[in-house]
Amino acid sequence: MEVKRAKITAVGHYLPEERLTNHDLEKMVDTNDEWIRTRTGIEERRVMKDPDKATAFMGSEAAKELLDQRGINASEIDLIILATVTPDYMFPATACLVQKEIGATNAFAFDLSAACSGFLYALSTGAMYIESGRAQKVLVIGTDKMSSIMDFTDRTTCILFGDGAGAVLLEESDDGTGIIDQKHYTEGDTNCSLYQPGGGSRNPATKETVENGLHHLKQDGKAVFKKATMGMADVSLEIMKRNDLDPDDVAWLVPHQANLRIIDATARRMGLSSEKVMINIDKYGNTTAATIPLCLYDWKDKLNHGDNIVLAAFGGGFTWGAIYLTWGINNE
Ligand code: UT7
Numbered sequence: 001m002e003v004k005r006a007k008i009t010a011v012g013h014y015l016p017e018e019r020l021t022n023h024d025l026e027k028m029v030d031t032n033d034e035w036i037r038t039r040t041g042i043e044e045r046r047v048m049k050d051p052d053k054a055t056a057f058m059g060s061e062a063a064k065e066l067l068d069q070r071g072i073n074a075s076e077i078d079l080i081i082l083a084t085v086t087p088d089y090m091f092p093a094t095a096c097l098v099q100k101e102i103g104a105t106n107a108f109a110f111d112l113s114a115a116c117s118g119f120l121y122a123l124s125t126g127a128m129y130i131e132s133g134r135a136q137k138v139l140v141i142g143t144d145k146m147s148s149i150m151d152f153t154d155r156t157t158c159i160l161f162g163d164g165a166g167a168v169l170l171e172e173s174d175d176g177t178g179i180i181d182q183k184h185y186t187e188g189d190t191n192c193s194l195y196q197p198g199g200g201s202r203n204p205a206t207k208e209t210v211e212n213g214l215h216h217l218k219q220d221g222k223a224v225f226k227k228a229t230m231g232m233a234d235v236s237l238e239i240m241k242r243n244d245l246d247p248d249d250v251a252w253l254v255p256h257q258a259n260l261r262i263i264d265a266t267a268r269r270m271g272l273s274s275e276k277v278m279i280n281i282d283k284y285g286n287t288t289a290a291t292i293p294l295c296l297y298d299w300k301d302k303l304n305h306g307d308n309i310v311l312a313a314f315g316g317g318f319t320w321g322a323i324y325l326t327w328g329i330n331n332e
Contacts, residue, residue, distance in 0.1 A: 006130035006138075007178030007328035010169040012066030013297040014058045014143075015284065016048040022159070029155040036159050041260025045162025045285030047147045056088045056097035058165035059143035062293075063102050066139070066167045074102045078135035080109035081126050083118025083142045083289035085316070086149055087111060090199070098141065107139070115194070116256050116315025117184070118142060118289035119166070120323055123311070124182045126170045138170040142289030149196055151216035160258070161217070162285035166293020177306060177328035183239055184321030185231065193220040193227075194316035228314040229262050232322075233269035236312040239322040240270060247271035249308050251327075252299070256313035257281035257291040266312060288315070303327045 021044040022033035036042055048058065059082055067074055082095035095109035114121040119142035129135035143165035150158045170179075189195075198214025199205050209215065232255065240250065253272055255263045260281055267277045278295040287294060292311055296303075303309075307327040314320040 004131050004133060005173040005176070005178040006127035006170045007173040008168045008296070008325070009171045009329065010066045010070035011293065011297045011300050012062040012064070012069060012167045013294055014061035014065070014165040016046045016058070016163050018047045018049045019044045020047045020162070025159055028152055029158060031155045031159055040160060041279070041281045042159065042285045043282045046164055048145050048163045054088045054148065055084050055086050055143050055145045056094045056101065058145065058163065059094065059098045059141045059167065060101040062143065062165040062167040063098060063139055063141060066169055067102070070169055072137070074104040075106050077104040077107040077137050077139050079126065079129055080104060080107050080139045080141065081112055081122040082109070083112045083114065083122040084144050085113060085115050085118070085196070085288055086145045094143070104139070114315065114319045115317055116258060116286070116288050116291070117313040117317070117319035117321055118315070119292045120311055120313045120321050121184060121319065123168070123179070123323060124184065127179045127182070130170050130172055136171065139167060140170060141165065141167040142293050144288040144290055146217070146286070146288055149215065149217045151213055154216070156221055157217055157219050160286050162287050164284055164287040164290040164294055166290045166297055168293055168296065173328055175328065177326040179323060179325045181239060181243055181324040182321065183235055185235065185319070187318045189316070189318045191220070191223070192218070193223045194218070225259065225262065227318055228258060229265045231318070231320040232256070232262060232312050232314045233266045235320055235322045236266050236270050236310055239310060239324050243324050245308060245324070250276065250310055251307035252303070252309045253277045254292055254295045254309060254311045256315065257284065257295070258286045258314070262314070270310070300329070301331065303329070303331070305330045
């Protein structure tokens with residue numbers, strides 16, 4: 001079978017309007033703006049306040065913007081892959097809700113769970129459907145309503161996360177640009193350094209699990225920080241080396257936005273100066289599966305056709321990885 005190349009042909013996004021600033025959090029938990037800025041780089045994050053709107057809504061809005069931008073009808077989509085850790089329901093998949101909402105009548109749709117690496121895993125999976133010729137238009141969405149699993153009395157986690165969604169369209173490349181290489185890792189974290197203990201089959205929801213807050217995200221920040229710093233930097237360097245990329249060759253690093261210190265360490269290891277690094281953690285915090293497509297959206301007008309771009313992420317699981325692509329959208 002002839003191997004094709006997949007490229008990103010459109011980008012969409014959605015962010016709730018409501019802002020939760022560090023100063024707002026000072027009134028909720030024992031924290032302060034200075035601590036949050038210096039330890040994480042975050043200044044504010046977005047929060048979906050409307051209880052009737054959740055992960056599927058945000059993903060659908062991002063998809064609608066993307067379809068509009070590309071000028072195609074939802075019925076042309078063959079496949080929807082949606083990365084999230086905050087699905088609307090345990091089942092059915094949130095991707096199915098998005099499929100209905102946007103009218104993607106010819107698409108099959110599934111969720112992919114890889115925490116903060118979810119978007120990268122989904123992008124690689126989607127690319128393979130294009131490369132094999134089994135799909136022509138694949139919608140890849142990263143969407144998370146992290147506020148729905150936050151414990152707003154736990155200062156070690158509630159300051160970190162935000163809500164949002166980003167989406168990209170993958171199509172066959174006609175000009176050689178697109179997804180060139182990907183490397184992903186998994187290391188089962190039996191210590192549960194980053195997880196949501198309750199609500200699954202291990203601890204089904206009961207009065208006790210709710211009283212004990214098991215439905216909230218728990219994190220051993222230090223343990224995750226150590227693994228994330230090493231994992232993201234190592235895999236980013238690995239993908240550069242195996243594609244013979246020097247720092248001068250790389251136009252942009254698009255890092256998962258979990259902590260500015262992790263991002264800086266990754267850029268340093270790659271030998272990149274800070275102006276080549278997409279950073280919007282100050283505005284949105286960690287939106288889990290949405291961080292990377294939200295960066296691509298924010299920077300899309302600055303990207304040039306053919307730019308060498310490295311995407312990198314680390315997340316719960318543990319999961320991590322990097323993708324090397326060349327930008328395929330013409331800005332003119
Ligand atoms: O996206 C998925 C992957 N996730 C990540 O990559 C997150 C990785 N972890 C981190 O980003 C960092 O570990 C945190 C930002 C979560 C924490 O930063 P840290 O530099 O590792 O701080 P720490 O946990 O060592 O805490 C230092 C001190 C502690 O006080 P003591 O024990 O030294 O007295 C904490 O209790 O800071 C305290 N602290 C806070 N103080 C003010 C913890 N959270 C806060 C807070 N405000 N919000």
